[in-house]
Amino acid sequence: MKIFTSDQIKKWDEFTMRSNGISSLELMERAAHSCAKWFVQNYFEINSFAIFCGAGNNGGDGFAIARLLYKKGFEVILFADESQVYSESAAINQKKCKDISGLEILKFENANNFIFKENTIIVDALFGIGLNRPIQGKFAHLIQFLNDLNHLKISIDIPSGLMADEMIADQAVVFKANDTLTFQSWKKSMLHPETGIYCGNIHVRDISLSEEFNSLEPSNELVIDEKIIGEIYQPRNEFSHKGTYGKATVVAGSYGKIGAVVLATKAALKSGSGLTFILAPKCGYEILQISCPEAMFISGGENEVVNFSIEENSTLGIGPGLGTHSDTEKSFLNFLKTCKNPLVIDADALNILSKNPDYLKLIPKSSIITPHPKEFARLFGPTENSFARLDLAREKAHELQIYIVLKDHHTQVITPDNRVFYNITGNSGMAKGGSGDALLGIITSLLAQSYSPENAAIFGAWLHGKAGDFAAEEFSKEAMLPSDLIDQIGNVFKYLNKKVLPKNRKD
Numbered sequence: 001m002k003i004f005t006s007d008q009i010k011k012w013d014e015f016t017m018r019s020n021g022i023s024s025l026e027l028m029e030r031a032a033h034s035c036a037k038w039f040v041q042n043y044f045e046i047n048s049f050a051i052f053c054g055a056g057n058n059g060g061d062g063f064a065i066a067r068l069l070y071k072k073g074f075e076v077i078l079f080a081d082e083s084q085v086y087s088e089s090a091a092i093n094q095k096k097c098k099d100i101s102g103l104e105i106l107k108f109e110n111a112n113n114f115i116f117k118e119n120t121i122i123v124d125a126l127f128g129i130g131l132n133r134p135i136q137g138k139f140a141h142l143i144q145f146l147n148d149l150n151h152l153k154i155s156i157d158i159p160s161g162l163m164a165d166e167m168i169a170d171q172a173v174v175f176k177a178n179d180t181l182t183f184q185s186w187k188k189s190m191l192h193p194e195t196g197i198y199c200g201n202i203h204v205r206d207i208s209l210s211e212e213f214n215s216l217e218p219s220n221e222l223v224i225d226e227k228i229i230g231e232i233y234q235p236r237n238e239f240s241h242k243g244t245y246g247k248a249t250v251v252a253g254s255y256g257k258i259g260a261v262v263l264a265t266k267a268a269l270k271s272g273s274g275l276t277f278i279l280a281p282k283c284g285y286e287i288l289q290i291s292c293p294e295a296m297f298i299s300g301g302e303n304e305v306v307n308f309s310i311e312e313n314s315t316l317g318i319g320p321g322l323g324t325h326s327d328t329e330k331s332f333l334n335f336l337k338t339c340k341n342p343l344v345i346d347a348d349a350l351n352i353l354s355k356n357p358d359y360l361k362l363i364p365k366s367s368i369i370t371p372h373p374k375e376f377a378r379l380f381g382p383t384e385n386s387f388a389r390l391d392l393a394r395e396k397a398h399e400l401q402i403y404i405v406l407k408d409h410h411t412q413v414i415t416p417d418n419r420v421f422y423n424i425t426g427n428s429g430m431a432k433g434g435s436g437d438a439l440l441g442i443i444t445s446l447l448a449q450s451y452s453p454e455n456a457a458i459f460g461a462w463l464h465g466k467a468g469d470f471a472a473e474e475f476s477k478e479a480m481l482p483s484d485l486i487d488q489i490g491n492v493f494k495y496l497n498k499k500v501l502p503k504n505r506k507d
């Protein structure tokens with residue numbers, strides 16, 4: 001799914017109106033119907049809504065939603081500033097509400113003294129993607145007041161105060177939603193931690209904007225959706241053998257950190273590689289042979305990996321629990337000097353590379369590095385916020401001709417040719433030591449199976465998050481462990497075969 005800027009979304013709306021022969025008002029009605037349907041499906045037992053409407057088309061959506069919910073028998077109270085200059089479609093929808101006797105429109109100031117029923121849902125239709133400056137004055141007071149209410153809060157299209165594609169200013173006033181019903185596609189600000197935190201759960205509502213515009217309009221930022229995954233995923237060939245699915249080698253571990261090797265290796269095994277090897281220190285031999293009997297062990301030293309004796313033609317995932325011992329560092333750097341094939345590099349291997357900017361040049365072209373934000377800062381320097389971090393990652397991915405998997409709540413896969421794929425699977429249950437080791441194992445295994453580096457990174461990030469979502473469903477976000485995530489990889493492949501492939505099959 002492409003991510004468009006607010007200007008592109010406006011063009012998309014206009015293109016749709018022209019090509020479908022519909023007016024702005026009709027498109028607004030479509031959007032409002034889609035939201036009203038969602039409210040009815042999810043909150044039919046709640047009968048009270050307080051809807052706050054601005055003067056632009058977002059406010060217009062609010063008025064139209066109010067009318068639809070009122071007609072369905074819900075109690076609706078509207079709050080608006082009727083002295084404002086409304087957009088054409090908002091004015092028409094405001095008038096339609098006024099013409100319904102029994103549907104009250106109160107002034108924003110009245111909200112302060114209004115007694116909201118306990119189960120009233122607060123709906124924010126103050127500003128949408130047309131916001132062009134920080135919110136101040138009476139709107140800021142109103143939003144602060146609403147944020148303090150202990151009610152369920154839902155934003156229409158985007159929480160008021162957020163711009164679709166920009167970072168917010170310090171101290172910005174933004175409506176804090178539990179859910180956001182956004183039209184047609186994700187907006188960039190929903191995917192970054194500083195801004196996404198205001199959105200709650202995102203529900204993308206299909207309002208049938210033009211498919212033609214979507215396919216023609218360029219965007220180098222995308223959300224990894226199931227359409228993309230369906231195109232990448234290659235089901236297994238029944239006439240295959242273990243040689244068909246490549247050799248993956250996990251290079252990891254040091255004394256006290258053998259668990260990281262276990263997690264990365266299990267994740268690689270569960271992701272389908274034909275043969276899986278471990279290059280780890282001897283101190284982990286028994287643990288690894290017992291916990292991962294399908295993998296073959298190669299000793300790389302006593303307590304650290306100091307000898308990169310690599311199985312021929314295998315794809316390497318290097319780093320978890322490796323440590324940064326000077327001998328490990330020396331042998332890793334020497335190995336890099338001779339290595340031409342793409343690698344997957346994480347954790348301590350990245351920490352070694354961050355010691356000297358010249359080391360970065362040793363990374364083979366088309367390799368995949370998987371830093372978390374701190375590792376990223378060690379490698380490339382600090383940045384002010386996650387938007388700036390992404391810009392720097394794009395620069396570095398291009399300069400070094402590598403793929404960067406920038407780990408986050410919405411992990412970003414950055415390609416050397418400047419595209420960004422945001423992952424939307426995964427959850428906070430994965431915020432635990434060991435989750436990243438699993439990701440390294442998954443991506444290494446996919447790369448070994450001849451997925452291209454780009455596809456291995458995109459598919460790996462999605463698969464990892466989806467397995468995390470299945471684990472959270474079974475065990476809760478609190479109790480799930482990285483091992484549970486690894487155990488769910490099989491269910492993700494089942495899901496792919498049952499749910500994703502049939503939808504994407506071209507025949």
Ligand SMILES: NC(=O)C1=CN([C@@H]2O[C@H](COP(=O)(O)OP(=O)(O)OC[C@H]3O[C@@H](n4cnc5c(N)ncnc54)[C@H](O)[C@@H]3O)[C@@H](O)[C@H]2O)[C@@H](O)CC1
Binds near residue numbers: 130
């Ligand atoms: N036909 C359409 O174009 C459709 C538009 N839709 C809705 O329309 C929204 C966009 O509508 P608009 O472009 O009218 O924009 P908004 O509804 O976001 O409002 C923009 C208005 O607020 C003013 N404004 C911007 N920042 C302000 C600030 N900080 N303080 C005070 N005033 C400020 C602007 O000058 C402008 O008049 C979308 O988010 C979506 O909700 C949907 O109904 C789908 C169809």
Ligand SMILES: Nc1ncnc2c1ncn2[C@@H]1O[C@H](COP(=O)(O)OP(=O)(O)O)[C@@H](O)[C@H]1O
Binds near residue numbers: 432436437
């Ligand atoms: N709140 C979260 N939401 C989604 N994914 C998360 C969250 N927290 C962590 N993760 C994922 O878990 C992994 C953690 O990686 P990392 O920090 O390297 O862990 P470790 O090195 O301890 O194994 C990353 O893939 C990250 O995207």
Ligand SMILES: [K+]
Binds near residue numbers: 124126127156158160
């Ligand atoms: K809004």
